[in-house]
Amino acid sequence: MALFSLKLLALLTAIGILYAAYFAGVAVWEDQRSRGLGYFGLPASARRRYRSLLRTHRVLLHPAFWLVSRCQRFSFAAASIRVGSATAPKGSCSVASFEKAVSYVPGGQDIFVVTQMKCGTTWMQQLVYELLTRGQADLVKADRTLGSVSPWLESVRGVSVEEAPWLGTSRPARLIKTHLPASLCPFSPQARYIYVVRQPVSCFASCCDFLNVNLQMFAPPPDEIERWFCSSEMWWTAWPEHVAGWWHRSRNHDNVLLVHFERMKQDLHGEAERIARWLNLEPLEPAELELVLRHCGYSWMRDHAEWFESQPPHLLRPHPQLFIKGTLDRFRDVPETQAMRVAAWCRSELERREVPWRSLYPDAERNSVEGNHSAAEPIIRASMPSRRK
Numbered sequence: 001m002a003l004f005s006l007k008l009l010a011l012l013t014a015i016g017i018l019y020a021a022y023f024a025g026v027a028v029w030e031d032q033r034s035r036g037l038g039y040f041g042l043p044a045s046a047r048r049r050y051r052s053l054l055r056t057h058r059v060l061l062h063p064a065f066w067l068v069s070r071c072q073r074f075s076f077a078a079a080s081i082r083v084g085s086a087t088a089p090k091g092s093c094s095v096a097s098f099e100k101a102v103s104y105v106p107g108g109q110d111i112f113v114v115t116q117m118k119c120g121t122t123w124m125q126q127l128v129y130e131l132l133t134r135g136q137a138d139l140v141k142a143d144r145t146l147g148s149v150s151p152w153l154e155s156v157r158g159v160s161v162e163e164a165p166w167l168g169t170s171r172p173a174r175l176i177k178t179h180l181p182a183s184l185c186p187f188s189p190q191a192r193y194i195y196v197v198r199q200p201v202s203c204f205a206s207c208c209d210f211l212n213v214n215l216q217m218f219a220p221p222p223d224e225i226e227r228w229f230c231s232s233e234m235w236w237t238a239w240p241e242h243v244a245g246w247w248h249r250s251r252n253h254d255n256v257l258l259v260h261f262e263r264m265k266q267d268l269h270g271e272a273e274r275i276a277r278w279l280n281l282e283p284l285e286p287a288e289l290e291l292v293l294r295h296c297g298y299s300w301m302r303d304h305a306e307w308f309e310s311q312p313p314h315l316l317r318p319h320p321q322l323f324i325k326g327t328l329d330r331f332r333d334v335p336e337t338q339a340m341r342v343a344a345w346c347r348s349e350l351e352r353r354e355v356p357w358r359s360l361y362p363d364a365e366r367n368s369v370e371g372n373h374s375a376a377e378p379i380i381r382a383s384m385p386s387r388r389k
Helices: 002-033 044-071 095-102 121-132 200-218 222-229 239-252 261-266 268-278 286-295 298-303 336-352 377-381
Strands: 080-083 086-089 110-115 174-178 192-197 256-260
Touching: 002 044, 044 200, 080 095, 110 121, 121 174, 121 192, 121 261, 121 268, 121 286, 121 298, 192 239, 192 261, 200 222, 200 239, 200 336, 222 336, 239 256, 239 336, 256 261, 256 268, 261 268, 268 286, 286 298
Parallel strands: 110 174, 110 192, 192 256
Antiparallel strands: 080 086
C-alpha cells in the first residue's frame, strides 16, 4: 500500500510538472507570437485560427488560472514597467520599447494620435486614417489591421515606425499612436499631434471595463482600480497630469490640436472636417466624406472589430473586443459616490496644474447632465463640453 501511494504521488508530481511546463510554454509562445507583426500582420483567416488555438489553450489551462487567482492577487506594481515619471503595462510595453519611443526623432510627415488610455485612441486613429486616404482605403476589404499600418510608438506589439507604410496622397504621412505624456513624448514643431481628452469619470469607467475584460478572474475590485486611477501609478501618468501637459502644449504650439471625445460623439461630421482642415488636406468631396464617416461609425467599427484590435488577443481574452459601450455618458455606470471622488480629485489636480475646468471645457456651465447622479452633477457637468449649435 505504501509503495502504491509513493507511485501515485510520483505520478501526480510528474503530471503537475508537465502541466506547469505546458502553462509556461504556452505563455511564452503567446507572448512571442504576438510581438511586432506576428499577429497584426496576419490575414483575417490566420488571425481567427490563432484565436481559436488560444481558446483551446484557455480551456485546458483554466484550472491553473483558477488556482493562481485564488493564491495570488493582481498587483499593478508587478504588472507595470516604469521609465522616468511614467509607468506602462508590462504586457504591451517593455523598458526597451518605452525608452526607444522616448528617444524617437519625429519627422515632418508624422501625425501623432495621443491620448490617455481609454479615451478614444482607436477611433481617432481610424478617423485620421480615413481622412488621409479620403475614405478609399478600406482596411476590412484590404484585410489589413489598423495595428499593421499605424504603429504604437512605445509598444512591442504591432508594426514598428520603421516598417509603417506612408498613408495618403495629398499629404503622405505616418500615423503614430502613443499614450506618452507631454513630458516624455518626442516633440517636433514640424510633426502634428492630435490629443483626445475624455471626461475623467467616463475614462475611469472605461478603464474598469478594460481591466475586467482583460484580467477576468484576476481583475482587482473597483476601489483598488480607483486608488490606481487617482495616483501617480496609473499607466502613462494620472488623467490630470496627462491632460494638463497636453493642454498646455496645445495652447503654446499650433501643431497640437486638442479634440474632445464627447464632441466626436456629438458631431463626428464637424470634427472630421475640422481635423481635415487642420491637417491641410485637400477638401474632401461629399461622397468621400460620407465614406469616411461610415467607416468611422460606432456600429461599423464594432461589427468589424477584429480589424481594429488595440492589442493582440491573449489567453485570458482570446476574443477581439473593440468597444464595451462607446456611449457619451459612461460616467453614469460609476456609483455616484465614487464618481464624485474621482471627478473632484481630477478637477482639483487639474486646477493645481493651472488648467481651470472652464479653460478646458469653456461651455461647461451651460450644460445639463440628466440622470441619477444628482449630487455629483455639478462636478461632472463641469467636465462635459456643450453640444454644438
